[in-house]
Amino acid sequence: MILRALITSLLAVGTIVAPPAQAAAADEPIKPIEAAKPKNENKVELGKMLFFDPRLSKSGFISCNSCHNLSMGGSDNLPSSIGHKWHQGPINSPTVLNSSLSLAQFWDGRAKDLKDQAGGPIANPGEMAFSHELAVGVLQSIPQYRARFKQIYSSDKVDIGMATDAIAAFEETLVTPDSRFDKWLKGDKNAINKTELEGYKLFKDAGCTGCHNGPAVGGASFQKMGVLEPYKTQSKAEGRFAVTGKEEDRLFFKVPTLRNVELTYPYFHDGAAATLEDAVNTMGRIQLGRNFTKDENAKIVAFLKTLTGKQPHLTLPILPPSSKDTPKPHPFD
Ligand code: HEC
Numbered sequence: 001m002i003l004r005a006l007i008t009s010l011l012a013v014g015t016i017v018a019p020p021a022q023a024a025a026a027d028e029p030i031k032p033i034e035a036a037k038p039k040n041e042n043k044v045e046l047g048k049m050l051f052f053d054p055r056l057s058k059s060g061f062i063s064c065n066s067c068h069n070l071s072m073g074g075s076d077n078l079p080s081s082i083g084h085k086w087h088q089g090p091i092n093s094p095t096v097l098n099s100s101l102s103l104a105q106f107w108d109g110r111a112k113d114l115k116d117q118a119g120g121p122i123a124n125p126g127e128m129a130f131s132h133e134l135a136v137g138v139l140q141s142i143p144q145y146r147a148r149f150k151q152i153y154s155s156d157k158v159d160i161g162m163a164t165d166a167i168a169a170f171e172e173t174l175v176t177p178d179s180r181f182d183k184w185l186k187g188d189k190n191a192i193n194k195t196e197l198e199g200y201k202l203f204k205d206a207g208c209t210g211c212h213n214g215p216a217v218g219g220a221s222f223q224k225m226g227v228l229e230p231y232k233t234q235s236k237a238e239g240r241f242a243v244t245g246k247e248e249d250r251l252f253f254k255v256p257t258l259r260n261v262e263l264t265y266p267y268f269h270d271g272a273a274a275t276l277e278d279a280v281n282t283m284g285r286i287q288l289g290r291n292f293t294k295d296e297n298a299k300i301v302a303f304l305k306t307l308t309g310k311q312p313h314l315t316l317p318i319l320p321p322s323s324k325d326t327p328k329p330h331p332f333d
C-alpha cells in the first residue's frame, strides 16, 4: 500500500514537474521558431546560388541579396530599395528571414507564397529589370547550372518555375531559431533579464500581441496601419486595397514579423521610423492609443531585441562562370 502510494505520488510529481516549461510556452501568444529541416539539400544549394546570382538582373549587378542582405538581417537597411539604374523603390524591403512563416508575401500580400513571390523582382523594371525569358536564357547558357537543374528537376530545359521553386526552397531554410526569447519560452528563465521580461509584459498588456503573435511575432494577418489615429506618410502605398479593390482594405498591411527586428531598421512600409524607439512609440499611439513613458518604451525595445535569433549559417556560394553564349549584362541601359 505504502509503496503504491509512494509510486503514485512520484508519478503525480513527475507529471506536474516535467511539463511546466512546455505549458508556460503553450500559454504565451508568441511561439518558439523551429529549426528548418530541408527536404532536398541539392535544391536548397541551387536556390542559394540563384539568390546570390546578379546575372538574374539586367545589369548583371543586382541579386536578391542586394536588397535582402543576409549579412544584415535579410534587409537593406534603407528606407526604400535601390533597383536598376539607381531606381528609387516605392516601399521598404522586408526581411526574407522567417518569411516562410507568413500567410502571404509582400506588404499587401499579393503573392500567395515564396515561389509565387520569387518571379516578381526579376521582371520588375524598378528592381532587377530583367524578364523571365532572359533569366532562363542566362541559366541555360551556363553548363554547371544546366547540370544542377537536370539533377533536381530531371529536365534538359530550365524554366522559371524551377528557378523560383529552388529559390523558395532556399528561403524556407532562412529561419532564425534559438533567440534568447525562445529559450525563455522553452523554460530557461534566465535567458532574458528583468527589464526585458517587464518589456514583454508591457507588450502583451498594451495589446501588441493582438497583431504581433505566433512564431513570427507577426505575419499572420493584415491589419490597418492607423487604427485609432491616421498614419501620416508620403508613401502612396494603399496596402491590401491594391489587391482586393475593397475600400475597407485600404491601408491594411501585412503585420510584419518582429523577429530580428533589431537588425531590420528602418521600420514601416515607408521606412519612415529610423529607430525601434520611434516605431514602438508610433505603434502605441496610433494602433492602441497608448503614450508610453520613456521607461516603458525602453523596456519594450529591450524585449524586442531578445527576438534576434541564430542567423542562417551560410557559406558564400561560388557561382559557375558565364559561357561564351551567356547574354551580356547591360548595367547602364
Ligand atoms: C531592388 C531591391 C530588391 C531586389 C533585387 C529583390 N527584392 Fe525582394 N523585396 C524588395 C521590396 C522593396 C519588397 C517589398 C515589396 C512590396 O511589398 O510591395 C520585397 C519583398 C520580398 C519578399 C516578401 C517578404 C515579405 O515579408 O512580404 C520576399 C520573400 C522577397 N522580396 C524575396 C526576393 C527574392 C527571392 C529576390 C530575388 C529573386 C528579391 N526579393 C529581389 C526589394 C527587392
Ligand code: HEC
Pocket: 203, 206, 207, 208, 209, 210, 211, 212, 222, 223, 224, 225, 227, 253, 254, 255, 256, 257, 258, 261, 264, 266, 267, 268, 269, 270, 276, 279, 280, 283, 284, 287, 288, 300
Ligand atoms: C492593430 C494591429 C497592430 C497592433 C495592435 C500593433 N501593431 Fe505593430 N504593426 C502592425 C502593422 C500593420 C505594421 C506595419 C505597418 C506599416 O508599415 O504600414 C506594424 C509594424 C510594427 C513595427 C515595424 C516592423 C517593421 O519591420 O517595419 C514594429 C516595431 C511594431 N509594429 C511594434 C509594435 C508594438 C511594440 C506594438 C504595441 C505597442 C504594436 N506593434 C501593436 C500592426 C499592429
